[in-house]
Amino acid sequence: MKLFQIILVALLLVTVTLTVFDVPTSEGNLSTLAEPKSAEEKSEFWIAPDHSMISQEVNAELIEYGYELIKNTASYLGPKGSVMAISNGMNCQNCHLDAGTKVWGNNYSAVASTYPKFRERSGAYETIPKRINDCFERSLNGKALDTNSREMNAMVSYIKWLGKDVQKNEVPNGSGIIQVPFLDRAASPEKGEVVYQAKCESCHQKDGAGVFNADNKTYAFPPLWGEHSYNSAAGLYRLSRFAGYVKANMPLGASHDAPILSDEEAWDLAAFVNSKPRPSKDISKDWPNISGKPIDHPFGPFADGFSEAQHKYGPFKPIKEKRQALKNKKKA
Numbered sequence: 171m172k173l174f175q176i177i178l179v180a181l182l183l184v185t186v187t188l189t190v191f192d193v194p195t196s197e198g199n200l201s202t203l204a205e206p207k208s209a210e211e212k213s214e215f216w217i218a219p220d221h222s223m224i225s226q227e228v229n230a231e232l233i234e235y236g237y238e239l240i241k242n243t244a245s246y247l248g249p250k251g252s253v254m255a256i257s258n259g260m261n262c263q264n265c266h267l268d269a270g271t272k273v274w275g276n277n278y279s280a281v282a283s284t285y286p287k288f289r290e291r292s293g294a295y296e297t298i299p300k301r302i303n304d305c306f307e308r309s310l311n312g313k314a315l316d317t318n319s320r321e322m323n324a325m326v327s328y329i330k331w332l333g334k335d336v337q338k339n340e341v342p343n344g345s346g347i348i349q350v351p352f353l354d355r356a357a358s359p360e361k362g363e364v365v366y367q368a369k370c371e372s373c374h375q376k377d378g379a380g381v382f383n384a385d386n387k388t389y390a391f392p393p394l395w396g397e398h399s400y401n402s403a404a405g406l407y408r409l410s411r412f413a414g415y416v417k418a419n420m421p422l423g424a425s426h427d428a429p430i431l432s433d434e435e436a437w438d439l440a441a442f443v444n445s446k447p448r449p450s451k452d453i454s455k456d457w458p459n460i461s462g463k464p465i466d467h468p469f470g471p472f473a474d475g476f477s478e479a480q481h482k483y484g485p486f487k488p489i490k491e492k493r494q495a496l497k498n499k500k501k502a
């Protein structure tokens with residue numbers, strides 16, 4: 171058992187090191203990352219502060235409200251929300267698991283420490299409220315929240331509280347979404363469909379629409395495609411984000427140290443789910459610098475000459491190699 175654990179930790183370290191130095195599909199925000207920490211410093215996973223300590227804070231009530239909004243977004247801000255109706259019925263927590271505290275569960279550990287930061291998608295410095303509104307307009311296929319509203323202040327306060335022990339510019343180990351290694355082939359919607367039927371359909375349903383709770387306004391199992399799902403401008407629409415999210419978190423119960431899906435299954439599921447219909451959004455203002463587009467951003471034009479289909483499904487290695495060559499040429 172001990173030896174097994176050591177091997178596991180070693181493997182994780184390798185993955186983490188690769189992610190930190192390679193970040194093939196990051197949104198081009200590398201320039202704002204601090205110097206990568208040594209493997210030893212990075213070996214510990216981030217642990218969220220103890221929730222019961224919120225009561226010690228002067229703005230405890232606001233932080234708790236932010237926590238509540240992130241867990242139960244639809245109850246307040248969904249189509250039948252009690253505060254206002256500006257989003258699709260999903261909760262932030264559906265994608266930012268355990269209210270943004272789960273290791274490799276798309277957690278918020280690096281938000282307070284790295285924002286405001288430059289993002290290639292908008293071509294601008296983004297504050298935390300701006301980043302939250304990105305998710306409202308894309309992942310929640312809705313409208314931006316007034317940045318002066320109590321709701322926005324509450325969510326920002328909670329996210330800042332979560333990251334309060336992380337040093338400026340530090341990206342803790344296990345922050346965000348894990349990078350699943352690229353396959354040598356294109357990801358396959360056909361293969362993904364078979365895996366979907368076996369491992370996902372029981373909860374997310376054959377039509378991908380999920381299942382409502384008895385209140386008929388919040389989801390027990392959130393939708394994966396269709397009109398109530400995230401739109402095609404959302405992060406999960408990129409195959410690497412979807413594959414990484416499900417690899418470490420789905421089917422429900424999976425975690426980074428006890429994954430259920432193989433790498434191939436994760437990529438093929440991403441291809442299947444993201445080949446299904448979903449809302450779209452005008453993204454003509456996104457990626458003002460086209461060479462800053464991530465490898466798996468599926469909408470052209472591209473600076474590297476590869477097709478939209480290859481940018482969506484892969485194979486990604488040839489794109490990565492060509493981009494590296496172009497970069498080297500520029501340097502020479």
Ligand code: HEC
Nearest residue numbers: 260261262265280281301302305309346347400405406411
């Ligand atoms: C459908 C899934 C989904 C939902 C729902 C969602 N998000 Fe996100 N969110 C993402 C993805 C994907 C990313 C980008 C992660 C990456 O690229 O590593 C992200 C990124 C973020 C970030 C930046 C994280 C960082 O470290 O840079 C913040 C902050 C954020 N979301 C807040 C929210 C809030 C608040 C809500 C609810 C109002 C929300 N999100 C709802 C999928 C979602």
Ligand code: HEC
Nearest residue numbers: 263264265369370373390391392393394416420421422439
């Ligand atoms: C046992 C039920 C269950 C199974 C099986 C399951 N999921 Fe989920 N899934 C959930 C729940 C519940 C959530 C929301 C988690 C939360 O809010 O804490 C979720 C969230 C998600 C999300 C992010 C939110 C969204 O709707 O976009 C994705 C993507 C996802 N699941 C994909 C999958 C895939 C792919 C599979 C198959 C490998 C799968 N799930 C299997 C229950 C399940």
